[in-house]
Amino acid sequence: MSAVLQTVKLCKSFGALTVAADIDFTLEAGARHALIGPNGAGKTTFVNLLTGRLAPSSGSVALGGEDVTQLAQAQRVKRGLGRTFQINTLFGSMSVLDNVALGVAERRGTAGKWWRPANSYAEVRDEALELLASLGIADEAPRRVLDLPYGKQRLVEIAIALGLRPKVLLLDEPAAGVPKVESERILEALAQLPKDIAILIIEHDMDLVFRFAERITVLVQGEVLCHGAPDEIARDARVREVYLGESHD
Amino acid sequence: MKHPVGYNADARLRWTEWLPWVLAIVVFFALPDYLSMGARVLTYILFALSLDLILGYAGIITLGHAAFFGLGAYVTGMLSVKLGVTDPFLQLLASAVAAGVLGLVTGAVIMRTHGLTQLMLTLAVAAVCLEIANKATHLTGGADGLAGVVVAPIFGMFKFDLYGKTAYWWCLVILFAGWWLVRRMIHSPFGASLTGIRENRLRMEAIGAPVYARLVLVYTISAVMAGVAGALLTQTNQVVGLNVLGFEPSGELMVMLILGGVGRLYGAFVGPRVFWVAQDYLAKQFPEYWFFGIGLLLVIVVLFARGGVLGICDGLLAKFRSMRGGGTA
Ligand SMILES: Nc1ncnc2c1ncn2[C@@H]1O[C@H](COP(=O)(O)OP(=O)(O)OP(=O)(O)O)[C@@H](O)[C@H]1O
Ligand SMILES: [Mg+2]
Numbered sequence: 009m010s011a012v013l014q015t016v017k018l019c020k021s022f023g024a025l026t027v028a029a030d031i032d033f034t035l036e037a038g039a040r041h042a043l044i045g046p047n048g049a050g051k052t053t054f055v056n057l058l059t060g061r062l063a064p065s066s067g068s069v070a071l072g073g074e075d076v077t078q079l080a081q082a083q084r085v086k087r088g089l090g091r092t093f094q095i096n097t098l099f100g101s102m103s104v105l106d107n108v109a110l111g112v113a114e115r116r117g118t119a120g121k122w123w124r125p126a127n128s129y130a131e132v133r134d135e136a137l138e139l140l141a142s143l144g145i146a147d148e149a150p151r152r153v154l155d156l157p158y159g160k161q162r163l164v165e166i167a168i169a170l171g172l173r174p175k176v177l178l179l180d181e182p183a184a185g186v187p188k189v190e191s192e193r194i195l196e197a198l199a200q201l202p203k204d205i206a207i208l209i210i211e212h213d214m215d216l217v218f219r220f221a222e223r224i225t226v227l228v229q230g231e232v233l234c235h236g237a238p239d240e241i242a243r244d245a246r247v248r249e250v251y252l253g254e255s256h257d
Numbered sequence: 258m259k260h261p262v263g264y265n266a267d268a269r270l271r272w273t274e275w276l277p278w279v280l281a282i283v284v285f286f287a288l289p290d291y292l293s294m295g296a297r298v299l300t301y302i303l304f305a306l307s308l309d310l311i312l313g314y315a316g317i318i319t320l321g322h323a324a325f326f327g328l329g330a331y332v333t334g335m336l337s338v339k340l341g342v343t344d345p346f347l348q349l350l351a352s353a354v355a356a357g358v359l360g361l362v363t364g365a366v367i368m369r370t371h372g373l374t375q376l377m378l379t380l381a382v383a384a385v386c387l388e389i390a391n392k393a394t395h396l397t398g399g400a401d402g403l404a405g406v407v408v409a410p411i412f413g414m415f416k417f418d419l420y421g422k423t424a425y426w427w428c429l430v431i432l433f434a435g436w437w438l439v440r441r442m443i444h445s446p447f448g449a450s451l452t453g454i455r456e457n458r459l460r461m462e463a464i465g466a467p468v469y470a471r472l473v474l475v476y477t478i479s480a481v482m483a484g485v486a487g488a489l490l491t492q493t494n495q496v497v498g499l500n501v502l503g504f505e506p507s508g509e510l511m512v513m514l515i516l517g518g519v520g521r522l523y524g525a526f527v528g529p530r531v532f533w534v535a536q537d538y539l540a541k542q543f544p545e546y547w548f549f550g551i552g553l554l555l556v557i558v559v560l561f562a563r564g565g566v567l568g569i570c571d572g573l574l575a576k577f578r579s580m581r582g583g584g585t586a
Contacts, residue, residue, distance in 0.1 A: 059463065061462070061463070081462050081463065081465065082462065082465040082466065082467055083465075084465075085463070085464065085465030086465055091463055093460075093463075097457055097459055097460045097463070098456075098457065098460065099452070099453050099456040099457050099460065100456050100457065101456055102263060102452060102453070102456055103263060103265065105263070105264055105265050106263040106264055106265070106449060106452075106453075109263075109264040109449070110449060110450060110453045110461070110464060110466075111464040111465075113264075113446050113449070113450070114450075114464050114465050114466050115465070118446050119446050119447070119449075119450045119466060120446070120447055120450070120467075120471070121445055121446045121447060122441065122442050122445040122446070122447035122448070123441060123445060124445060125266075125268030125441075125444040125445060126262070126263055126264045126266070126268075126444060126445055126446045126448070126449045127263075127264055127265055127266055127267065127268060127444075128268075129264070129446060132264060132446070133264045133265065136264070149265070150265060168460070168464065171464075172464060172465065
């Protein structure tokens with residue numbers, strides 16, 4: 009009953025390659041849930057199926073109890089689904105502030121307004137600034153986002169999604185490619201997020217996963233291998249087998 | 258001179274933004290023999306401005322924008338020559354509506370595509386329009402075009418005279434209105450979202466923006482502006498021919514905008530002038546190779562001065578400032 013996001017028999021293939029095979033998945037309200045699995049397991053594809061960027065071959069996606077399988081991305085966002093990208097997907101030439109403000113404005117329904125200047129919408133700007141401050145990058149607001157160091161760009165990546173005030177947040181490897189020291193900062197930021205946001209995090213760094221997640225799902229070649237609490241997963245022989253000899257960065 | 262927009266940009270007019278208008282009024286009094294040509298320049302500025310809105314801000318790549326310009330030009334021409342409708346406002350309105358409808362219908366298809374497909378589709382629309390104008394001789398005069406376009410006096414008072422005085426003011430006022438509209442739009446949240454689409458369509462979709470609808474909307478607005486510019490051209494020239502349609506004027510327009518500076522609002526004001534001055538000079542110096550010269554100029558700008566002429570001014574200004582700053586500090 010408290011599932012905020014649920015998939016039933018979700019399938020996706022690219023030609024002969026099956027990247028999602030009958031995935032039954034449930035994200036509970038307020039969850040801190042990790043999705044792990046080797047490279048190419050289909051984790052990013054799964055996120056794309058959830059957000060509606062990709063259409064499933066079969067199966068269904070429910071958000072807050074409502075079937076959204078046929079809904080476009082924008083409508084799922086309106087219902088509280090936010091995401092970040094594994095590879096930075098930012099508004100390159102725009103300022104850090106504008107990167108976040110664009111999303112805030114969409115959520116507030118002011119983004120289509122065309123008469124008053126954008127800077128007269130103080131509530132949008134202030135909210136974006138507050139968000140940046142909560143992630144510790146308020147000073148960077150006026151800078152061009154691509155001029156930021158990579159670790160801070162990853163934080164902007166998260167800030168954009170938070171500007172949508174999501175009920176469900178999908179984080180696709182938020183610390184990918186970030187040096188250890190800075191990934192700590194990202195983890196810290198994530199730990200401070202409101203508890204009523206359900207979070208699904210994809211992450212290769214097992215240390216980070218075990219510190220953050222209360223529940224883990226293991227995906228291998230498009231199939232759910234198992235799910236459970238972190239200590240169960242750590243003990244699971246099949247998981248060890250999959251990860252044996254695997255190198256993770 | 259780079260025109261900053263977004264949630265932290267000051268949208269108030271700066272004094273430099275009055276310069277084009279002051280210049281236009283100075284030209285009126287200082288160069289009375291060139292007003293017809295001046296009016297043509299003003300219509301092309303409006304046309305270029307319409308392209309900057311979609312190319313510079315929304316990132317829509319088109320090589321077929323003359324379809325709307327040409328349609329506007331022909332609608333005004335046909336109204337006058339075939340139906341005897343000579344009211345200048347009615348002519349503008351009809352051209353605007355026709356171009357807008359074409360923009361909406363073709364935009365609804367084209368905005369579903371990206372990149373090369375998008376480019377080819379815009380080209381195809383322009384090519385089809387050219388072919389229709391060429392073949393429907395009973396309406397358009399075919400290769401001969403339509404001559405003897407009559408435009409009634411504005412408000413029954415201001416006759417379109419031989420020297421182009423009225424045409425000049427008429428074009429200037431309409432251009433001013435178009436500029437005002439575009440300026441408001443690019444500074445607005447809508448404008449910011451267009452820039453967002455240009456910078457990253459994927460992310461815009463992920464934050465829940467109705468990307469497709471916004472693109473179709475801005476494409477239609479731009480088509481209306483181009484159509485109005487076309488109507489102005491016919492009213493100024495009092496003839497209309499096939500040269501307003503097809504790939505060539507579309508491509509030329511793109512070159513003008515790139516020379517002036519894309520996505521800078523005022524690149525549209527500079528580009529057409531630079532283009533014609535260069536064309537004029539090259540045509541005199543190298544009558545057979547002038548187009549080669551334009552091509553070379555374009556290559557140089559694209560390789561070394563991405564911001565066009567305005568970009569170069571920006572660079573010089575920044576240098577000057579830092580030199581002065583360095584001198585006093
Ligand atoms: N659009 C596509 N067309 C064809 N194949 C694709 C497409 N997108 C992904 N794939 C393939 O699907 C498989 C799963 O890719 P996916 O990106 O979902 O894996 P992942 O688990 O996120 O991997 P990683 O840990 O490297 O991010 C890969 O083999 C990939 O090559
Ligand atoms: Mg991935």
